[in-house]
Amino acid sequence: MSVPRFDRPLKVIQWTTGNIGRRSAHAILSRPDLELVGVYAHGADKVGKDAAELCDWPEPTGVIATNDIAALLALKPDACCYNPLWPDIDELVALLEAGVNVCTSAAWITGGKQSPEDRARIEKACVEGNATIFGSGAHPGMTNVIAMTLSGSCEQVDEVRITESVDCSTYESAETQTAMGFSQDPATPGLAENVRRESEVFAESAAMMADAMGVTLDRMTFDVTFTAATGDSDLGFMQIPEGTVAGVLGYHRGWVGDRNVVSVGFNWTMGSHVAPPKPLAHGHVIQVFGVPNMRTVLHCLPPEGWTEEGFMGLGMIYTALPVTNAVPYVVSAAPGIVTLADLPPITGRMRA
Structure with a gap:
């Protein structure tokens, strides 16, 4: 199966810009088939900053980081690259209920470590929003x-x-x-x-x-x-x-x-x-x-x-990109919780 094709760039929001999230945001900006439309800032010191400053992009993007979740959902994104350290079930439910497909590195592969109640909330949100959640990483x-x-x-x-x-x-x-x-x-x-x-x-x-x-x-x-x-x-x-x-x-x-x-x-x-x-x-x-x-x-x-000195930068790219590159596949997938065993091989983008 080839990479899913769309007639427009997919609108993506980046959730957090820490070690992994800033590598994801940089990758979104580098892909013509993805459009970075919003950035969620976990820390108050990042609110109001251009995404370029948060992910070392060479020129301003006009996308300003915010902690206003309602404003981000109002952008009607196709997907969210969700990269905090741990998943927040309330955040995930809000995204999925709003129809935002979630690609995450936040300790999520099948959702099996979640309580039965929290997993049921996620499954219900996927149904209500006709949305999909997928987890991966290195x-x-x-x-x-x-x-x-x-x-x-x-x-x-x-x-x-x-x-x-x-x-x-x-x-x-x-x-x-x-x-x-x-x-x-x-x-x-x-x-x-x-x-x-x-x-x-x-x-x-x-x-x-x-x-x-x-x-x-x-x-x-x-x-x-x-x-x-x-x-x-x-x-x-x-x-x-x-x-x-x-x-x-x-x-x-x-x-x-x-x-x-x-x-x-x-x-x-x-x-x-x-x-x-x-x-x-x-x-x-x-x-x-x-x-x-x-x-x-x-x-x-x-x-x-x-x-860059040390392994950290490469390791964060290695962790982020299996999630970021999955966006088109996850947007095309059936609603619900999907895993690495459900999707076709996820590829990166060849540089022409």
Whole structure:
């Protein structure tokens, strides 16, 4: 299936302009088939600023950031690139009820981690607004697509395993990193459960892949190993003191009977004083065990002439664009919750 075609540019609003959102806004502005018509500003300091200033676009756009949701909905956008850290059900319901299709990176793959009541609200809003919600990103997201594609080369699939294996020190979000256990005492009561809860979207992606490959999981489990720092690390935006968590190796695992058939996890470190239990691959290790076994390591690398320091900028593009590039596909999709297993392969735009 080719990219859906429309007789006009699709009108898109950008929801937040943080690490991921500003990369999404920049990408929307670069595509002739998309028109940035509005920007939602989460922080009061961004209200009233031109979108160009918020996403490093070279010239003014005339699109001014606002926190007036009613004004944004009045623009009658076709879609919203929704990029806060966590989803807000009230915001999503407002968008979907108004007929705005939502493409999001905000910890959403199937909506499975939401309460039954909140998921029912989303489903009802999709029906009332004849709208669609879709979630993706780098991991989970692109990695799941590649795993499912690799499985298509196998006569038999026994297990799928995906591991994000990176040094997270350049991801400057102390709130996120602390929630994932970093800088905490490894013996903190409930720390493993906190990390499980914070990373539950990985379990959503595991269940989605299992369903796409023809099995229904009996249960999900989570296991995690914390590695303590052997010295102090000052990362600028946060500290990793000696003896606190500097490495996190965790997996959300799906089971059929006593067989672990799908695992989605992360092998993350922060700071220079840590020896993780599993050596870093500095990429996404995607493995399908079966007949035959399939394995690839997905690397996100800078293009020639890239001037930004560190991995963060590239990583945010890598997270944002599987969502932004999905806009035409999601606008064309049937109303409701759609997943990576429902849509055709999502492509970027070739530069002429």
